[in-house]
Amino acid sequence: MSAMNIEKYTKNYFMPPTVDMSWALQEHPTKAPTWCSVDLRDGNQALVIPMSLDEKIEFYKMLVKVGFKEIEVGFPAASETEYAFLRTLIEKELIPDDVTIQVLTQAREHIIKKTFEALDGVNNAIVHVYNSTSVPQREQVFKKSKADIKKIAQNGALMLKDLTEQAGKNYRFEYSPESFTGTEVDYACEVCNAVLDIWQPTAQRKAIINLPSTVQMSMPHVYAAQIAYMSQNLINRDNVILSLHPHNDRGTGVADSEMGLLAGADRIEGTLFGNGERTGNADIVTIAMNMAALGVDPKLNFSNMNEIVDLYQRVTRMHVYERQPYSGSLVFAAFSGSHQDAIAKGMKWREEKKPQYWTVPYLLIDPQDIGRQYDGDVIRINSQSGKGGVAYVMEQKYGLDMPNKMREDFGYCVKNVSDHQHKELMPDEIYKIFHDTYVNIETPLRLIDFNLDKTADGMRKGHLHLAINNKEKQIPAYGNGRLDAVNNALQKELNIKYNNLVYSEHAMEIGSTSRAMAYIGITDEKDNTYWGAGMDTDIITASVLALISAINKKLNNTL
Ligand SMILES: CC(=O)SCCNC(=O)CCNC(=O)[C@H](O)C(C)(C)COP(=O)(O)OP(=O)(O)OC[C@H]1O[C@@H](n2cnc3c(N)ncnc32)[C@H](O)[C@@H]1OP(=O)(O)O
Numbered sequence: 001m002s003a004m005n006i007e008k009y010t011k012n013y014f015m016p017p018t019v020d021m022s023w024a025l026q027e028h029p030t031k032a033p034t035w036c037s038v039d040l041r042d043g044n045q046a047l048v049i050p051m052s053l054d055e056k057i058e059f060y061k062m063l064v065k066v067g068f069k070e071i072e073v074g075f076p077a078a079s080e081t082e083y084a085f086l087r088t089l090i091e092k093e094l095i096p097d098d099v100t101i102q103v104l105t106q107a108r109e110h111i112i113k114k115t116f117e118a119l120d121g122v123n124n125a126i127v128h129v130y131n132s133t134s135v136p137q138r139e140q141v142f143k144k145s146k147a148d149i150k151k152i153a154q155n156g157a158l159m160l161k162d163l164t165e166q167a168g169k170n171y172r173f174e175y176s177p178e179s180f181t182g183t184e185v186d187y188a189c190e191v192c193n194a195v196l197d198i199w200q201p202t203a204q205r206k207a208i209i210n211l212p213s214t215v216q217m218s219m220p221h222v223y224a225a226q227i228a229y230m231s232q233n234l235i236n237r238d239n240v241i242l243s244l245h246p247h248n249d250r251g252t253g254v255a256d257s258e259m260g261l262l263a264g265a266d267r268i269e270g271t272l273f274g275n276g277e278r279t280g281n282a283d284i285v286t287i288a289m290n291m292a293a294l295g296v297d298p299k300l301n302f303s304n305m306n307e308i309v310d311l312y313q314r315v316t317r318m319h320v321y322e323r324q325p326y327s328g329s330l331v332f333a334a335f336s337g338s339h340q341d342a343i344a345k346g347m348k349w350r351e352e353k354k355p356q357y358w359t360v361p362y363l364l365i366d367p368q369d370i371g372r373q374y375d376g377d378v379i380r381i382n383s384q385s386g387k388g389g390v391a392y393v394m395e396q397k398y399g400l401d402m403p404n405k406m407r408e409d410f411g412y413c414v415k416n417v418s419d420h421q422h423k424e425l426m427p428d429e430i431y432k433i434f435h436d437t438y439v440n441i442e443t444p445l446r447l448i449d450f451n452l453d454k455t456a457d458g459m460r461k462g463h464l465h466l467a468i469n470n471k472e473k474q475i476p477a478y479g480n481g482r483l484d485a486v487n488n489a490l491q492k493e494l495n496i497k498y499n500n501l502v503y504s505e506h507a508m509e510i511g512s513t514s515r516a517m518a519y520i521g522i523t524d525e526k527d528n529t530y531w532g533a534g535m536d537t538d539i540i541t542a543s544v545l546a547l548i549s550a551i552n553k554k555l556n557n558t559l
């Protein structure tokens, strides 16, 4: 016996009588399918607390805004709320002309009648009828033969046809052989064809045949082979919209949908973020965004993903997993140093070389396209981060452009703080570390003033007014420029030696236009480099402050 008793499991799906895998030669779908959101029905029936009337209305309006043209709004015969919701949509005229609502019903007379009652007053609707066809459902639940199960479907189809005629409407019809994935594929096809035979769809009024993986049982290519068989063997195929309704028991609801589309399907039923029974339905956000990431217009608009996530979480009381493709809060975040470095360089490269295409390493799509920000959503800093990421945040947020070598010094400094505090560091915390570590350091040396005039031969000569350990002192200064004069004066006065002076400065563009930041690195005889920064409204003063900060760090022996 195995530890998990796997001996009791066996394959419960059926390969189609003829297996055509030629669809697999296509790389990806090249046009958007018809999308049908089943959030308000399949998603809703899976919630611990189903949505209230007001919550359903709010969710419905959001689905319309995203661009769904077909929305399964409920199972009107299931409960008062479901019934009242449909009535509200109709009576308050909340159904735009280009949106068709869909309602689900079992193939039972009183339930179908109640469903039609609820539809009173609507012009366009899809009435969706289902019955189970799988071997276990036939044997264990319905205890009926194949012929009897087909009869349930036919009776349901007939009732839909008759009641629609009686209502004088043009409702469209959908049939689902529920538990399709556990059904012999040729038998499922026989049942669907019997339904189509009753409905006699036309080009003006096509019928929808929806093939659910009510429970996912196989790898996605097997489901797609089943879909290919159905697509090739349904009667009146030109007037049939072949729809998929994948669930996610094996975690491949998206793969089932994508491969099913390649195999001939025209339509996808699914939910936002994959909410639904058990492990959920196929996640339409992911399927649509996968298309968008390949340059295929999905005809749905997720440019405001944060708002959609917030509303969804609030009304369903579910949570969008941090790593849910495209929509999770961490899906664009790069904490690790090498990823951050590549992203920062990739962004720059794109800006300079190919702004019309998105090829930035580690980011499948441009986060801004779904309303996420580079700043805050992409490069985030913790102990796994490196100099590239830290410098990127400082540059984007505060306009600081440190010399390359200083970035390394600061990167390690930030990493250590994050490591010791065991937390992510926000940009303002990183800036504080930068400021406390490098900027305008005043002990033991503090600059009070300096006065350096130009001599006849173009040199600079004058005095440096300092406080050393709080004792004020004037020292003479001479050099070929102001910074050089200060540098010479300080080395002499303090009797210290250093070289490899690295210097850079810039105006502070972000936040404070009137200030300059200067950076200086000095390397002593033991090859230790000390970095300082100076901030001031005057660029020369900023440079002098940067030098004094670097010297103070050497004197304090703080690398
Ligand atoms: C895979 C899916 O998501 S399918 C959709 C599932 N969603 C829901 O069920 C949510 C809404 N459902 C409900 O509120 C209720 O089930 C109702 C109101 C529709 C029906 O309620 P009830 O009749 O009290 O109960 P229930 O659904 O258990 O009925 C079971 C009976 O219907 C039969 N039945 C179930 N589904 C179907 C169907 N699609 N077509 C025909 N008969 C069916 C069963 O065989 C069983 O028959 P029996 O009475 O001879 O044993």
Ligand SMILES: CC(C)C(=O)C(=O)O
Pocket (backbone or CB within 6 Å): 042, 104, 130, 176, 178, 179, 210, 212, 213, 214, 215, 245, 247
């Ligand atoms: C009603 C049907 C389509 C369903 O939800 C399923 O089989 O999962």
Ligand SMILES: [Mg+2]
Pocket (backbone or CB within 6 Å): 042, 212, 214, 245, 247, 277
């Ligand atoms: Mg379902």
